Amino acid sequence: MFQQTSFTNQLTFFQKIKALDFILILCVLVLGVVGTFSMYSSEGGQFLYYTKNHVIRFTVFFSFMLFFSFIRIKFWHSLGYFFYFVVILLLIYASLYGITVSGSKRWINLYFVNLQPSELMKIAIIICFAKYYHRMQISNVNKLKNLLIPIIILIIPILLVLSQPDLGTSILIALSGIVVIWLSGVNIKYFIYFSLVLIISAPFAISFLKPYQKLRILTFFDPDRDPLGAGYQIVQSKIAVGSGGLTGKGFLKGTQNYLEFLPEKHTDFIFTLFSEEFGFLGSLLLLLIYSIMIYRIISIGYISRNFFGKLYCYGFGSSIFVYVVVNMSMVLGLLPIVGSPLPIMSYGGSSMLATMIGISIVMSSKIYHQQLIA
Secondary structure (H helix, E strand, C coil): CCCHHHHCCCCHHHHHHHHHHHHHHHHHHHHHHHHHHCCCCCCCCCCCCHHHHHHHHHHHHHHHHHHCCCCHHHHHHHCHHHHHHHHHHHHHHHHHHHHEEEEEEEEEEEEEECCCCCHEEEEEEEHHHHHHCCCCCCCCCCCHHHHHHHHHEEEEEEEHCCCCCCCCHHHHHHHHHHHHHHCCCCCCHHHHHHHHHHHHHHHHHHCCCCHHHHHHHHHHHHHCCCCCCCCCCHHHHHCCCCCCCCCCCCCCHHHHHHCCCCCCCCCCHHHHHHHHHHHHHHHHHHHHHHHHHHHHHHHHHHCCCCCCHHHHHHHHHHHHHHHHHHHHHHHHCCCCCCCCCCCCCCCHHHHHHHHHHHHHHHHHHHCCCCCCCC
């Protein structure tokens, strides 16, 4: 054990570079470039505000990702609880003193960028749980105390994000946490119990939702009830995706886009814009890139010798899968609109920052996959 750890600590800089997962890096680069061209298209074929910001953010955060990749996995393990508590404090600050946009306090003004702490919590909860379960024996995972602690850790940020209010992000944080809890070895019967409680309490929970959130749920079941109001986004989104056909209308030739029928086309509905221009085949290719990316993340977790790196990679890879599925299902009308960005492609600095931090930890797990953590 000592010899293996000593060897890992003595890796040269070139050995670390060689240990990087270049297929994963290529996937990130391709998604960044595709996102940039989609942003360019959303602004009518002009290099304006959203496109400029997207290029700058991607360049900066991608550079940070490569730099953070060389930080030892032990450091990320030691940072687990601290990162979680810092993001909790940021969530509290955002709820009290954050910038109010459309009735929601989700952002903190850092002058050079508006930070959305709830996006960082998607990563923080995975790191926190990976550290929590790292040294726990599988026989102790299902003990009552060890079940209650992660539930409390998960409920606190969910309630804070709901208070902003941001139902969509709170659901994604919950899913990220639940995935890691399940991967840690918690008995499936507890998830069945939780699902039953959730179903029973759903009618009561709906009564606490904001009017616009209730309207989104009703619109999901019947978008045509208000096609020019609450159902406008999803109706126009499905028209755009369907009009793309097999091969799409071509770059910068999407009519739904250029006639301004697509709302939020640079953020949550960027997949709609892409599908209209590149069609079914282009969408399949995009799905393939995301699939390769998720596969590489899971593969890195498989070769990791420490349980922290293994559980983190499995949890992060599963979360990326959830984010992609939720976003694409949302714009296709298969799920209610919950405000879920498409990883790397969608416009949004906080979302991209969180994703890049997450990938850098995966890279660190790859470089130091033989390193043991006490």
